[in-house]
Amino acid sequence: MTIVIQIIFALIAMLILGSALMMVLAKNVIHSALWLIASFFGVGALYLLLQAEFLAVVQVLVYVGAISILILFAIMLTRAADLAGETGRQWNNRWWLSLAVAGLLFGALIVPTVIGETWNVAPTEVAGAAAGQATGIAGAAELGRGFVYEYLLQFQVIGVLLLVALIGAIVIAYDETARRRRVLTLAEELELKKRQEAREAKEAKQSRKGKGEKPLPAPVPTDTLSKGNEGNEGNEGLVVR
């Protein structure tokens, strides 16, 4: 049975490493992203082989299902001109530096294993766990107990971190001037336009009374129907109100 598991492990590891390599080597940035997703999926399969099924499922749910979508959307957010140069390789002038850093990190992981360092793999007991349970933190229930007792501070810090990430994304990426109100129906648009004209006429009347001269009327946009198009292309032509 062990030999079968080792063969499966080797296959999954080859999938992970191969797709990671292809991710670096692919010329097209979308292909890179797709290889990266394949690599994420392989890591999920590896967790399943280690019987950490909760982690495996979370790996697939968060990385394959969510982070990859974020990456793909981020690529779609780049300008078309940047994507047009998608034939170039991902070399840059300091490729040797990144190679050195990657090599160092790999060495830091592999050398202690080679010289016989035993990693701290003994199951740690969760404080406050039910009596007589000395299992490692692998199942969902143990994780839940851990969040509330042993790692309460970390749990809450993660909450703050997520909140900060959400607010930060809005502050950085959200352009308030691009905001528009809800797309209205034609009748609503006409009603709105009528009200605005009435108000402007009233204001003009008042200021004429006060100063005795006629101010320039504010330009009223004629085309107030904005279409719900997603691409920014041609957005300038639309009236953004």
Place this chain on the structure above:
Amino acid sequence: MYDIVEIVLNGWLGLNAPEWLLILLRHVLVAGVLFGVVTLQFFFLTIYERRAIARMQDRVGPNRAGPEGVFQTVADGIKMFTKEDIIPDAADRWVHLLAPCVVVVPTMLMFAVIPWGPGMVPVDMDVGLLFFFAVSSIAAVGLMMAGWASNNKFSLLGAMRAVAQMVSYEIPAVLSLLAIVMVVSTATGSGLSIVSIINHQAGLIISSQEVSSVPDLGLGWFVFTPVGFLAFICFFIASLAEAERPPFDIPEAESELVAGYMTEYSGMKFGLFYLAQFTLSFLLCAMTSIVFFGGWQGPGVSWLYNQGVTPLNPDGNAWMNVAAGVLGAFYFLLKTYIFFFVMVWLRGAFPRLRVDQLMSFGWKFLIPLTLVNVLSAAIWVMLTRWGAAQGAGFVEALGPANDSFARWGLAFVLTLAINAGAYYLLVRANAAPGMDEYVRVDDELEAVKA
């Protein structure tokens, strides 16, 4: 399912193979059966939907191929096989080919955790519920691949919309199940396992009350509690959006986007997208009936199953297992097809939503509502099941845990009040603002721009 396969292999065929071979054979057999089941479901559901929607639109629907048109899907399949496969020159050939596979494979894989009857589950994972949703979220990557590889504006827009919609509605779906997981795991210890969710819905309508004198009717469905009812509504709406069923079929709105991400697909590849959509609809209906309507639970199933071969009762009657399985599968499929009919019904009854309506409904209505529902679930569990051991000794003044109608009634009324209040507040917060509000927003935006 394994019980039956075990009996067939060991008892009837008398195989004396080593154990690993038996396990392997069992797995391959079950996987093969699932393959056939998925294909049959697809054939049945297509004709089911087409006939039902035809009745709603005052026409007959396909009725020529075979009796009452049952072989229409077969004819369509033959047409798909013999259609030319057109790949645009501008397309990315490999990604274009891989995209339908990436969409179809997860839907097939999701069947691994669906129980069909008592003891008839391919694999009972401890995290089965999350497995289901994790695997279903892979399909979004396939849609994105399809849209990008086609190199077509309609495709890319459709894919972006489809993915944005899928991810937006995944959160309310998962959050509404969180409430159920809380209730189940206090009773069984592993609320993420789909089998324990079904087992928890045995008994009477009042699922948290254990009344020993009444026989097990298999009617302790979650939908009868206020928490479960709200979760059911939210989950079903979210699954409509996840499966891109009308009125949430914006990604393929043919009046705007031709066919969305499927625009450049033809022949069998198009057929695969179609297959994935129907299979996903079936799976989500099945999940609704499992989590909120007890899956195979129904009057008589557990009585039959207890007569058969079970781990507790190794020398029972194997035919009782088969009978329980057939009855359970009948209940399960009946509930699932009723939900599928509701999906078709909604398609016949409602026009398509707009993108902004869809997005704000998901983020501003469903997500806050399901978050409140999680709170209600906590209160429900606290009032019905907790005692001094959980640091909630004050509720014991009303009566002992699990055995007090006063506590159960209080929990019912309180959670109903919380959920109804949250619904009312959210409806008010989401109500369309009056004209004055639009004028105000316009002025504000002018000020921001100036």
Place this chain on the structure above:
Amino acid sequence: MLTNYAFIGILFVVALSFPLLPLIMAFFLRPKRPTTIKQSTYECGLEAIGDVHVQFKVQYYLYAIAFVIFDVEVIFLYPWAVAFDQVGLFGFTAAAVFILMLFLGLLYEWKKGALEWI
């Protein structure tokens, strides 16, 4: 326990054959008569103008990042829900604070108008 996962592996192989078998069968059955017009990009009968890969709105990205954050939140809440009975009232309070923080984030986004589809 590993035999359970073996089933998922086997089902994965069967699931792979599910789309591949029809595609291979269709490869032998279907006609292949490509023409330039047929292979051109579909654009309602007109010539396709401009690049497909336009710059998309930032709104998509905001939804995606909000989705990732809420997804992670739900993932953290699931273990808590499974252990809900064991962590008691204290655990409920801890998780309530956690949920409240994310709810504030959602409210901020709502009030800021970032949830509007533009």
